[in-house]
Amino acid sequence: MNKAVKIFLPLLFCASLFTNVCSQVNDAGVWAGFGVEKQITQAFSVEFAHDSRFNENVSELRSIINEIGVNYKFDKKSQVSLFYRYFYQLQLNNQYIPGSKIYADYSYKTGVGNFDMSLRLRFQIQQKNIFVFDSDGSTRSAVRPKYSIKYKLGKTEPYLSAEAYFPVFYNGYKPLDKIRICAGIGYSFNKMHSIDLGYMVQKEYFTKNPLTDFVFQAGYKFKF
Numbered sequence: 001m002n003k004a005v006k007i008f009l010p011l012l013f014c015a016s017l018f019t020n021v022c023s024q025v026n027d028a029g030v031w032a033g034f035g036v037e038k039q040i041t042q043a044f045s046v047e048f049a050h051d052s053r054f055n056e057n058v059s060e061l062r063s064i065i066n067e068i069g070v071n072y073k074f075d076k077k078s079q080v081s082l083f084y085r086y087f088y089q090l091q092l093n094n095q096y097i098p099g100s101k102i103y104a105d106y107s108y109k110t111g112v113g114n115f116d117m118s119l120r121l122r123f124q125i126q127q128k129n130i131f132v133f134d135s136d137g138s139t140r141s142a143v144r145p146k147y148s149i150k151y152k153l154g155k156t157e158p159y160l161s162a163e164a165y166f167p168v169f170y171n172g173y174k175p176l177d178k179i180r181i182c183a184g185i186g187y188s189f190n191k192m193h194s195i196d197l198g199y200m201v202q203k204e205y206f207t208k209n210p211l212t213d214f215v216f217q218a219g220y221k222f223k224f
Contacts, residue, residue: 029055029062029215031200037223043073047083055213064088064096081105101126116150116157123168141168142177150186157186159198174206184217194221 033051040046051065069083082104088096103124110117122144146163165177184198198217204210 025209025211027055027211027213028057029053029213030058031215031217033065033219035219035221037071037221039223045071047071060090062090067101077109079105079107081107097128099126099128114152116152118148118150120144120146120148122146140170142166143168155188157188159184159186176205178202178204182217192223194223195219196221 031051031053033049035047035049037045037047046068047070048068049066051063052061053063053065054060055062065085065087067083067085069081071079071081073079083102085101085103087099087101089099091097101124103122105120105122107118107120109119124142124144126140126142143166144163145166146161148159148161150157150159159182161180161182163180163182165179167174167177180200180202182198182200184196186194186196188194196217196219200213200215200217202213202215204212
């Protein structure tokens with residue numbers, strides 16, 4: 001079997017399962033943001049990111065997100081990260097409620113020819129106020145594996161990715177929260193400046209009136 005087929009087969013399989021399940025509610029959105037990463041040592045870096053997310057067919061600002069964290073590279077293939085996110089999210093009463101999230105990542109990447117494959121495992125804890133833990137039952141935890149493939153074409157890198165949300169300590173039956181499938185392209189102007197454009201489909205599961213989001217993504221990153 002051709003190496004390219006072997007590499008893309010897992011994502012194609014996920015996409016086929018993803019598109020075979022019909023949702024009852026559809027929405028279009030735009031996620032736009034930027035990030036700044038400061039390299040402290042060869043292995044250690046600090047990062048800040050902002051994201052604004054629009055939904056309801058890009059008619060309202062759903063979420064305002066700011067996060068800061070640290071990355072540590074064991075080697076060229078593996079890395080761990082720890083981030084804190086503070087956000088405001090629009091509610092049904094048209095008020096923005098603050099929330100917070102802490103997440104930890106382990107990432108591993110390898111390559112075959114011009115292909116780069118990566119697997120990221122994330123554990124997150126989210127709370128609907130500035131505290132990470134609360135007794136009101138609004139704390140939510142999840143494990144999020146993500147598989148990505150990039151193809152290197154000089155400064156340009158087209159990519160595909162698939163990500164799943166698995167709830168942890170959930171009060172009820174919900175083995176899967178949602179799945180994201182994304183295709184996009186990244187472009188590096190130089191070692192410091194890069195942009196990313198993508199299109200994502202996100203589908204909810206095991207909920208009444210599951211939502212499918214069709215999202216255009218745009219981002220800029222500055223490294224120094």
